[in-house]
Amino acid sequence: MNSALYPPDRPQSVSELLDLGFRIYRASWVKSLLFAGLAALASTLVSLYRLPGPHRYGMAEAMEKLRDPVFWLLYLGCTFASVLFICALLLRQYRIATGGVPGGELRASLTPALRAIGLGLLFSVAFGMVAVAIVRANAGRGVTLGLVIAALVLLAWLAIALSCTLTEMVVAGTGIFASLRRSMDLTSGSYWRLSLVYSVALVIILVMYLVTGGVAGIVAVVLARGDVAVAVAVSSVVSLFVGAVILPFYTALGLAIYGDLTVRKEGADLARRIATPA
Secondary structure (H helix, E strand, O other), rough: OOOOOOOOOOOOOHHHHHHHHHHHHHHHHHHHHHHHHHHHHHHHHHHHOOOOOOOOOHHHHHHHOOOOOHHHHHHHHHHHHHHHHHHHHHHHHHHOOOOOOOOOOHOOHHHHHHHHHHHHHHHHHHHHHHHHHHHHHOOEEEEEEEEHHHHHHHHHHHHHHOOOOHHHHHHHHOHHHHHHHHHHHOEEEEEEEHHHHHHHHHHHHHHHHHHHHHHHHHHOOOOHHHOOHHHHHHHHHHHHHHHHHHHHHHHHHHHHHHHHHHHHHHHHHHHHHHHHHO
């Protein structure tokens, strides 16, 4: 594939950025399908393990699974495996898009995956502490609409400001805090533009999920014949397939956004032109 696909030669418009994401997706989907499928499988195994025996499904059975240490070991292992395969998927797409030779991504993704897990734990603790502080501060007064709106606005800003963190970890190999700072620097000044890009991408993904979800629902009803466990199992299998198809689009779009922001912030296009022979 032509190495000119990535990074972009110049800052991209919203439509060009979405198109770049689709081109990276089309160019790399087949060669990254294994990683996408394994990531989706790792996410699905937990829900499959929690399925009860035939014709037995209820709150008591579900709670029993939550007290099962094997379930938690499986949950932790599958979470790490899912993150590892996503990192490998992203790295393979990056190598393909830049004209590199795919190979060895799983081994190279081990450190970024561990960092991503650490970042997730860090955010979980931070959000938990903030939630407890808010509840205590508003004890007896209830949660107001203004507080809910403020929390949603803050979460939306954080989601966009930190949206390049994982890509930075995988592509540049930087640490947790360096990746956070880098993502915030790259996305600063592009909030509304990125909001539009992510909104359009979300609509595309929702349409894909609705179509495939509708088909999955019909198949589940036909095959399950009233058995909830079978219906959940069928839905999980279909979700596995859908995840393997859609997940590479997430990572391809993230890669396209990362490249575009790098060009805008650091003039990567100028450096590339200087390095290219006339």
